[in-house]
Amino acid sequence: DAGVTQSPTHLIKTRGQQVTLRCSPISGHKSVSWYQQVLGQGPQFIFQYYEKEERGRGNFPDRFSARQFPNYSSELNVNALLLGDSALYLCASSSASDPLYEQYFGPGTRLTVT
Amino acid sequence: GESVGLHLPTLSVQEGDNSIINCAYSNSASDYFIWYKQESGKGPQFIIDIRSNMDKRQGQRVTVLLNKTVKHLSLQIAATQPGDSAVYFCAENIGTSYDKVIFGPGTSLSVIP
Numbered sequence: 001d002a003g004v005t006q007s008p009t010h011l012i013k014t015r016g017q018q019v020t021l022r023c024s025p026i027s028g029h030k031s032v033s034w035y036q037q038v039l040g041q042g043p044q045f046i047f048q049y050y051e052k053e054e055r056g057r058g059n060f061p062d063r064f065s066a067r068q069f070p071n072y073s074s075e076l077n078v079n080a081l082l083l084g085d086s087a088l089y090l091c092a093s094s095s096a097s098d099p100l101y102e103q104y105f106g107p108g109t110r111l112t113v114t
Numbered sequence: 115g116e117s118v119g120l121h122l123p124t125l126s127v128q129e130g131d132n133s134i135i136n137c138a139y140s141n142s143a144s145d146y147f148i149w150y151k152q153e154s155g156k157g158p159q160f161i162i163d164i165r166s167n168m169d170k171r172q173g174q175r176v177t178v179l180l181n182k183t184v185k186h187l188s189l190q191i192a193a194t195q196p197g198d199s200a201v202y203f204c205a206e207n208i209g210t211s212y213d214k215v216i217f218g219p220g221t222s223l224s225v226i227p
Contacts, residue, residue: 004157035217040122042203042217043158058215090157101146105157 002026004093004106012112013081021076021109025093031055032074033103034066035090043090049074050097078111086113122201124222133191133225137204137218142185144206144216149178149189152220153200161189161202191223199225 005024013019025032031050035043045058049068063079072093078085088110092103127133139147145166150158162173164180164187171178177190187204204218 040220042205042220044217045215056215092157103160105150105159107155107157 004091004104006089006091006106006109008109009107010110010112012114014114015081015083017081018077018079019081019111021078021089021091021111023074023076023091023093023106025072025074025091026104029093029095029104030072031094031097031103032068032072033092033094034074034076035092035105036060037088037090037108039087046076055097081113083113086111122220122222124224126224126226127194128226129194129196131194133189133194133198133223135189135191135202135221135223137187137189137221139185139187139204139206139218140216141206141208142182143208146207147178147180147187148205149176149187150203150205150217151198151200152203158203194223194225196225196227199223 004026007022023032033048034046036046037043046060046064047066048056052068066074066076068074088108090105090108092105094101094103096102148163149161151161152158162176162178164171164178169180175192179188189202191198201220201222203220207215
Protein backbone atom coordinates (compact mmCIF):
# COMPACT_ATOMS: atom_id res chain seq x y z
CA ASP A 1 0.00 0.00 0.00
CA ALA A 2 1.17 3.52 -0.77
CA GLY A 3 1.74 5.81 2.15
CA VAL A 4 0.63 9.40 2.43
CA THR A 5 1.62 11.31 -0.69
CA GLN A 6 2.07 15.04 -1.07
CA SER A 7 2.59 17.30 -4.04
CA PRO A 8 4.54 19.16 -5.06
CA THR A 9 7.77 18.16 -3.34
CA HIS A 10 9.27 21.62 -3.53
CA LEU A 11 7.79 25.00 -4.35
CA ILE A 12 9.18 28.50 -4.65
CA LYS A 13 6.81 31.48 -4.46
CA THR A 14 7.18 35.21 -3.99
CA ARG A 15 5.63 37.32 -1.28
CA GLY A 16 1.97 38.10 -1.83
CA GLN A 17 1.32 35.08 -4.01
CA GLN A 18 -1.05 32.22 -3.23
CA VAL A 19 -0.15 28.54 -3.00
CA THR A 20 -2.07 25.25 -2.98
CA LEU A 21 -0.57 22.10 -1.52
CA ARG A 22 -2.09 18.67 -2.03
CA CYS A 23 -2.26 15.52 0.05
CA SER A 24 -3.53 12.01 -0.64
CA PRO A 25 -4.11 9.93 2.50
CA ILE A 26 -3.50 6.26 2.96
CA SER A 27 -6.29 4.24 1.38
CA GLY A 28 -9.15 3.89 3.85
CA HIS A 29 -8.09 6.81 6.03
CA LYS A 30 -10.74 9.46 6.47
CA SER A 31 -8.76 11.94 8.56
CA VAL A 32 -6.19 14.37 7.20
CA SER A 33 -4.19 16.82 9.28
CA TRP A 34 -1.85 19.58 8.16
CA TYR A 35 1.24 20.77 10.00
CA GLN A 36 3.81 23.49 9.42
CA GLN A 37 7.41 22.71 10.32
CA VAL A 38 9.84 25.58 10.35
CA LEU A 39 13.48 24.57 10.05
CA GLY A 40 14.89 23.43 13.38
CA GLN A 41 11.52 23.24 15.13
CA GLY A 42 8.81 20.70 15.74
CA PRO A 43 5.68 20.60 13.59
CA GLN A 44 2.83 22.99 14.44
CA PHE A 45 -0.75 21.88 13.96
CA ILE A 46 -2.72 23.84 11.34
CA PHE A 47 -5.90 21.88 10.52
CA GLN A 48 -7.58 18.54 10.87
CA TYR A 49 -10.35 17.28 8.60
CA TYR A 50 -12.38 14.16 9.21
CA GLU A 51 -15.08 12.95 6.87
CA LYS A 52 -14.79 16.21 4.93
CA GLU A 53 -15.51 18.37 7.99
CA GLU A 54 -13.04 20.62 9.75
CA ARG A 55 -12.49 19.16 13.21
CA GLY A 56 -9.72 21.37 14.48
CA ARG A 57 -7.76 24.50 13.72
CA GLY A 58 -4.47 25.62 15.18
CA ASN A 59 -3.25 29.12 15.87
CA PHE A 60 -2.81 30.23 12.27
CA PRO A 61 -4.21 33.31 10.49
CA ASP A 62 -7.16 33.23 8.13
CA ARG A 63 -4.75 33.29 5.18
CA PHE A 64 -4.52 29.55 5.77
CA SER A 65 -7.46 27.44 4.63
CA ALA A 66 -8.03 23.84 3.71
CA ARG A 67 -10.62 21.45 2.43
CA GLN A 68 -11.15 17.74 2.09
CA PHE A 69 -12.66 16.10 -0.94
CA PRO A 70 -15.09 13.14 -1.18
CA ASN A 71 -12.15 10.82 -1.86
CA TYR A 72 -10.56 12.14 1.40
CA SER A 73 -7.68 13.86 -0.33
CA SER A 74 -7.03 17.37 0.89
CA GLU A 75 -5.70 20.73 -0.18
CA LEU A 76 -4.05 23.40 1.95
CA ASN A 77 -4.25 26.94 0.61
CA VAL A 78 -2.17 29.85 1.80
CA ASN A 79 -2.95 33.36 0.53
CA ALA A 80 -0.85 36.52 0.59
CA LEU A 81 2.35 34.61 1.30
CA LEU A 82 4.85 36.05 3.76
CA LEU A 83 8.53 35.24 4.09
CA GLY A 84 7.70 33.56 7.41
CA ASP A 85 5.50 31.03 5.63
CA SER A 86 8.64 29.33 4.34
CA ALA A 87 8.55 25.88 5.90
CA LEU A 88 7.99 22.20 5.36
CA TYR A 89 4.25 21.51 5.18
CA LEU A 90 3.36 18.06 6.41
CA CYS A 91 0.20 16.12 5.85
CA ALA A 92 -0.79 13.21 8.09
CA SER A 93 -3.61 10.74 7.66
CA SER A 94 -5.38 8.51 10.13
CA SER A 95 -8.33 6.18 10.31
CA ALA A 96 -9.36 7.79 13.59
CA SER A 97 -10.86 11.19 14.23
CA ASP A 98 -8.86 11.74 17.41
CA PRO A 99 -6.01 14.20 17.00
CA LEU A 100 -2.54 12.63 16.77
CA TYR A 101 -3.82 9.06 17.18
CA GLU A 102 -2.22 6.64 14.73
CA GLN A 103 -1.24 9.38 12.32
CA TYR A 104 1.01 8.60 9.39
CA PHE A 105 2.94 11.50 7.93
CA GLY A 106 3.78 12.19 4.32
CA PRO A 107 7.22 13.43 3.20
CA GLY A 108 6.07 17.03 3.13
CA THR A 109 6.14 19.93 0.68
CA ARG A 110 9.04 22.33 1.07
CA LEU A 111 7.74 25.86 0.46
CA THR A 112 10.18 28.71 0.01
CA VAL A 113 8.85 32.26 -0.11
CA THR A 114 11.22 34.87 -1.54
CA GLY B 115 3.22 29.08 18.09
CA GLU B 116 3.62 26.77 21.04
CA SER B 117 6.54 24.73 19.74
CA VAL B 118 9.60 26.69 20.70
CA GLY B 119 13.34 26.34 20.36
CA LEU B 120 15.70 27.56 17.66
CA HIS B 121 18.66 25.47 18.81
CA LEU B 122 18.14 21.77 18.39
CA PRO B 123 19.56 19.79 21.33
CA THR B 124 21.96 17.10 20.15
CA LEU B 125 22.93 13.73 21.54
CA SER B 126 25.85 11.65 20.32
CA VAL B 127 26.10 8.00 21.30
CA GLN B 128 28.36 5.11 20.41
CA GLU B 129 26.83 2.34 18.34
CA GLY B 130 25.60 -0.39 20.65
CA ASP B 131 25.10 1.90 23.64
CA ASN B 132 21.71 2.83 25.01
CA SER B 133 20.26 6.28 24.23
CA ILE B 134 17.99 8.36 26.40
CA ILE B 135 16.16 11.29 24.87
CA ASN B 136 14.26 13.60 27.16
CA CYS B 137 11.27 15.86 26.70
CA ALA B 138 9.66 18.36 29.04
CA TYR B 139 6.06 18.59 27.95
CA SER B 140 3.95 21.71 28.16
CA ASN B 141 0.51 21.02 29.52
CA SER B 142 -0.23 19.22 32.77
CA ALA B 143 -3.66 18.32 31.33
CA SER B 144 -2.17 16.43 28.37
CA ASP B 145 -3.19 12.79 28.42
CA TYR B 146 -1.69 11.33 25.28
CA PHE B 147 1.95 11.38 24.22
CA ILE B 148 3.83 10.16 21.18
CA TRP B 149 7.45 9.90 20.17
CA TYR B 150 8.29 10.44 16.51
CA LYS B 151 11.49 9.90 14.54
CA GLN B 152 12.22 12.19 11.62
CA GLU B 153 14.99 11.40 9.18
CA SER B 154 16.36 14.01 6.83
CA GLY B 155 13.96 14.73 3.98
CA LYS B 156 11.15 12.64 5.44
CA GLY B 157 8.04 13.18 7.49
CA PRO B 158 7.88 12.14 11.16
CA GLN B 159 7.53 8.41 11.76
CA PHE B 160 5.60 7.01 14.74
CA ILE B 161 7.77 5.18 17.28
CA ILE B 162 5.70 4.63 20.40
CA ASP B 163 2.85 6.23 22.32
CA ILE B 164 1.68 6.30 25.91
CA ARG B 165 -1.43 7.47 27.71
CA SER B 166 -1.38 9.34 30.98
CA ASN B 167 -2.77 6.37 32.95
CA MET B 168 0.55 4.59 32.35
CA ASP B 169 4.08 5.47 33.42
CA LYS B 170 5.98 3.05 31.19
CA ARG B 171 5.48 1.35 27.88
CA GLN B 172 7.85 -0.87 25.93
CA GLY B 173 8.19 -1.53 22.26
CA GLN B 174 10.83 -3.16 20.14
CA ARG B 175 14.16 -1.76 21.44
CA VAL B 176 12.34 1.34 22.73
CA THR B 177 10.82 2.26 26.07
CA VAL B 178 8.87 5.40 26.91
CA LEU B 179 8.72 6.66 30.49
CA LEU B 180 6.19 9.22 31.67
CA ASN B 181 6.58 11.24 34.86
CA LYS B 182 3.48 13.35 35.26
CA THR B 183 4.69 14.92 38.50
CA VAL B 184 7.42 16.83 36.72
CA LYS B 185 5.84 16.76 33.22
CA HIS B 186 8.69 14.74 31.80
CA LEU B 187 8.79 12.16 29.04
CA SER B 188 11.76 10.09 28.00
CA LEU B 189 12.54 7.72 25.15
CA GLN B 190 15.07 4.99 25.73
CA ILE B 191 16.59 3.23 22.73
CA ALA B 192 18.45 0.02 23.46
CA ALA B 193 21.56 -1.01 21.52
CA THR B 194 21.52 2.11 19.37
CA GLN B 195 22.23 1.53 15.69
CA PRO B 196 23.43 3.89 12.92
CA GLY B 197 19.92 3.76 11.45
CA ASP B 198 18.63 5.38 14.63
CA SER B 199 20.35 8.65 13.69
CA ALA B 200 17.55 11.18 13.24
CA VAL B 201 15.67 13.97 14.98
CA TYR B 202 13.28 12.74 17.67
CA PHE B 203 10.15 14.67 18.66
CA CYS B 204 7.77 14.20 21.52
CA ALA B 205 4.17 15.32 20.97
CA GLU B 206 1.34 15.75 23.45
CA ASN B 207 -2.39 16.19 23.27
CA ILE B 208 -5.41 16.58 25.52
CA GLY B 209 -8.13 14.10 24.68
CA THR B 210 -9.98 15.24 21.61
CA SER B 211 -8.88 18.87 21.85
CA TYR B 212 -7.59 19.45 18.37
CA ASP B 213 -6.09 22.81 19.19
CA LYS B 214 -3.98 21.36 22.01
CA VAL B 215 -1.65 19.29 19.84
CA ILE B 216 1.91 20.35 20.75
CA PHE B 217 5.20 19.08 19.39
CA GLY B 218 8.44 19.56 21.28
CA PRO B 219 11.46 21.19 19.63
CA GLY B 220 13.18 17.90 18.89
CA THR B 221 16.50 16.27 19.74
CA SER B 222 19.05 15.29 17.13
CA LEU B 223 20.53 11.85 17.77
CA SER B 224 23.84 11.03 16.13
CA VAL B 225 25.14 7.47 16.33
CA ILE B 226 28.90 7.05 16.10
CA PRO B 227 29.87 3.77 14.36
